Amino acid sequence: MRKAILLPLLVECIAGVMGIPVSDVALDSLCYEHPNSFEPNYIVPVECHASARDNARVSDEAEKEPPTMRLVSFKCTESVVTCEKAKATFQIAFDILRNVIDFKRTVNVKAAYVNYCEDMDWCHSSLLGYAGPARSIKLNDSDGKRRLYPQALVKQMELSEVPEFSGVDIQATFNSEARFWFQVDPNPIKRRQYDFLSVILHELIHGLGFTTQWDNYFKIGLTPRPNFQNLRNGGTRFVGFTENAFDQYLAEYPSMTRLTEIADQISNRLLSQKYESGSSGWGIFRKLQDTVEAQITQDLLSAGTRPNAIVFLPKNAKDLNDTIFLETSIGRFTQGSSLCHLDYQSNLNSPDFVMKYKSGPGSIQAKLRQVKQSKYSPIGPQLIGILETLGYAINTNPKPLSEILPNWQTLANTEPSTEPEEEDEDGSNQTEPEFLLW
Numbered sequence: 001m002r003k004a005i006l007l008p009l010l011v012e013c014i015a016g017v018m019g020i021p022v023s024d025v026a027l028d029s030l031c032y033e034h035p036n037s038f039e040p041n042y043i044v045p046v047e048c049h050a051s052a053r054d055n056a057r058v059s060d061e062a063e064k065e066p067p068t069m070r071l072v073s074f075k076c077t078e079s080v081v082t083c084e085k086a087k088a089t090f091q092i093a094f095d096i097l098r099n100v101i102d103f104k105r106t107v108n109v110k111a112a113y114v115n116y117c118e119d120m121d122w123c124h125s126s127l128l129g130y131a132g133p134a135r136s137i138k139l140n141d142s143d144g145k146r147r148l149y150p151q152a153l154v155k156q157m158e159l160s161e162v163p164e165f166s167g168v169d170i171q172a173t174f175n176s177e178a179r180f181w182f183q184v185d186p187n188p189i190k191r192r193q194y195d196f197l198s199v200i201l202h203e204l205i206h207g208l209g210f211t212t213q214w215d216n217y218f219k220i221g222l223t224p225r226p227n228f229q230n231l232r233n234g235g236t237r238f239v240g241f242t243e244n245a246f247d248q249y250l251a252e253y254p255s256m257t258r259l260t261e262i263a264d265q266i267s268n269r270l271l272s273q274k275y276e277s278g279s280s281g282w283g284i285f286r287k288l289q290d291t292v293e294a295q296i297t298q299d300l301l302s303a304g305t306r307p308n309a310i311v312f313l314p315k316n317a318k319d320l321n322d323t324i325f326l327e328t329s330i331g332r333f334t335q336g337s338s339l340c341h342l343d344y345q346s347n348l349n350s351p352d353f354v355m356k357y358k359s360g361p362g363s364i365q366a367k368l369r370q371v372k373q374s375k376y377s378p379i380g381p382q383l384i385g386i387l388e389t390l391g392y393a394i395n396t397n398p399k400p401l402s403e404i405l406p407n408w409q410t411l412a413n414t415e416p417s418t419e420p421e422e423e424d425e426d427g428s429n430q431t432e433p434e435f436l437l438w
Contacts, residue, residue: 030138030163032148037132037171048137048163067103069094069204072168075112077119078176085182086113086174086196092183093200095404097208100379102393105155109204110134112173131172131203132211137163141248145260149245150209153391170207174199181363183405189363198364201354201378209390210355210383212339213244214259214304218285221297222304222333224263226270228281235279238270245390246312250339252303253311254320262296269293304333307345314385324382327357342382351380365408368401377401 031048071090076083090111117123133150140146152169154162174196181193189195213225224241231237241263250259266288273287288294303309311323325343341357349371353359364378377398379387388394402408 031166032136032138033166034132034134034136034171037134037173038130043136046135048165050161050163052161065106067106068098069103069107069109071111072108073110075114076176077114082176083113085184086176086180088184089182089196090200092405093197093204096197096201096377096379096401097204098395099398099404100377100384100395101208101387102395103156104158104393107152107155107169107208108167109207110168110171113176114173115177116175117177125175127175128178129172129174129199129203131170131207133207133209134168134171135166136244139245141245143248143260145243145248147243147245147248148213150207150211152207153209153245156392170204172200172203172207174203179361183363183407185407189361189366192361194359194361195363198354198359198367198378205355205379205383205387206340208387208392209244209246210340210386211244211246212250213242213247214250214300214339215335216301216304216333218282220285220288221294222300223266223297226281226285228284231279236281236284237279238267238273238281238284240271241267246386249313249389250326251311251313251323252300253309253323253325256313256320256323258313259300259310262300266293266296301333304328304338305331308343310339312386312389314382315389324385330357347382350382351378352382354378354380355383365405 030050031046032043033046034043036042071087074087074090076086078086090109094109114120116125116127133152135151136148137151137154138146139149139154150169151165155165155169179193180196180199181189183195183197214222215225217223217226224243224247227239227242228236229239243260243263248258248260251257252259252262269288269291270284270293273284288297305328307329308325309328310326312326314322314324317323325346326339327337327341327343328339329344330338337357342352342355344356344358347353347356351368351371353367353371368378384394
C-alpha cells in the first residue's frame with residue numbers, strides 16, 4: 001500500500017524563494033509575467049500596450065455570463081472520479097468568493113492537481129500546494145509610487161487606460177498525495193483528512209493580492225524587493241525597491257509608522273552610494289553596514305519575528321483597534337509564512353481561520369461551528385477588510401453558506417467519522433497535527 005503523505009502548503013506570497021537572485025528588470029515595463037508561481041521573484045517584463053478602456057483587448061471582453069471566477073485550465077493526473085471531485089471543489093470556492101466579492105470582470109484561474117513525485121519528480125516534497133498571480137501590472141499610487149498589482153485586481157478597476165490582459169490571472173498547483181477530503185464526498189470527513197476547499201480558498205486569496213515583497217534579502221535585514229541595473233563598467237547600480245499593492249498598507253505597531261516610508265529612507269541611502277566596476281547587489285547592501293539604515297533593516301527584521309509587531313491598515317481604520325495583525329510570531333523570518341498571513345494566535349478561534357499560516361484537519365463547517373460563525377462565509381471580517389482595502393468591491397448582501405455548499409445541512413452538525421482508518425506503512429495511525437500553510 002502506498003503511504004499517504006500530508007505535506008506543508010506553500011502559498012507563493014513573497015519574493016526570494018529558494019535564494020533566486022534578484023533579477024535586473026526593466027523598471028519602466030508595465031506588465032510582468034510570473035512564469036512559475038513557485039519562483040515569484042522571477043518576473044519577466046512583457047509588452048502589453050495600454051489603450052483606452054473602450055478599445056482594450058481582454059481575454060473575456062465579451063462576457064456573456066455575470067462576472068465570476070472560472071477555471072480556464074485544469075490539469076489532473078488522478079482518477080476521473082477524484083479529478084471531478086477536485087474540479088467541483090474549485091467551483092464551490094469560486095462561488096464562495098463571488099458571494100463575498102462583487103466582481104466586475106471575470107477572474108481566470110489555471111490549476112493543476114498532480115502527484116508531485118510521479119508527475120513533477122518532486123519526491124518527498126514538503127509542499128502541499130503553491131499559487132500566485134500569473135501576471136502583475138505596475139500602477140501609479142496616490143503617494144507617487146509605482147507598485148505591482150495582481151492582474152485579477154486590475155481587471156476590477158475602472159481605469160481610463162488599461163493594458164492588454166493575459167488569459168490567466170491566478171495560477172495554482174496542488175499535491176494530490178495529500179489526505180484531502182472534498183465537499184462533494186458523500187461520506188463525512190475523517191479525523192486525519194484536510195478540507196480541500198479551505199486550501200483552495202487560502203491559495204486564491206493570495207492570488208487576489210494578499211502578497212508581499214518584503215523579505216530578508218542578502219541577509220542584511222528586512223526590505224522590499226531591491227532592483228538593480230547593470231552598468232557599462234561591469235558593475236551594478238541600485239535603482240529602487242519594488243512593492244506590491246498590499247505593502248502600502250503595512251505599518252509597525254504600535255508606532256503606526258508605515259513600512260513604505262521606512263523603505264524610502266533605506267532607498268535614499270542606497271541611491272546616494274557611488275558604484276564601482278565589479279560591484280554587485282550583495283556588495284551594495286553590505287555597504288549599509290554601520291549606518292542608521294542598516295540598523296533600521298535589522299529592527300524591521302526583529303519586528304517581523306516579534307508577535308503583534310506589524311499590522312495591515314484597512315480602509316477607514318480609525319484607531320489602533322481597527323488594525324489587523326499579520327503573522328510575525330515565527331522565531332525566524334520565514335519566506336512564505338511571515339507577514340503574508342494573519343496572526344496565528346489571535347485567529348485560533350476566529351472566522352478568519354482560513355488565512356493562518358498553519359491549520360489542522362477538519363471541515364470548514366466544523367471550524368465555523370467552533371467559532372460560532374456557522375451561517376456565514378469562511379472569508380472572515382479581517383479578510384474582507386483587506387480585500388476591500390486593496391480595491392475589490394464587497395457584496396453587501398451575501399447568501400448564507402447553506403445555499404452554496406452542497407452538503408451544508410448534512411455536515412454542519414456532523415462530527416468526523418470514527419470508522420477505523422488505514423494504517424501507514426509503518427503501522428502508525430496517529431492523529432495528524434496542524435500543518436503549515438506557507
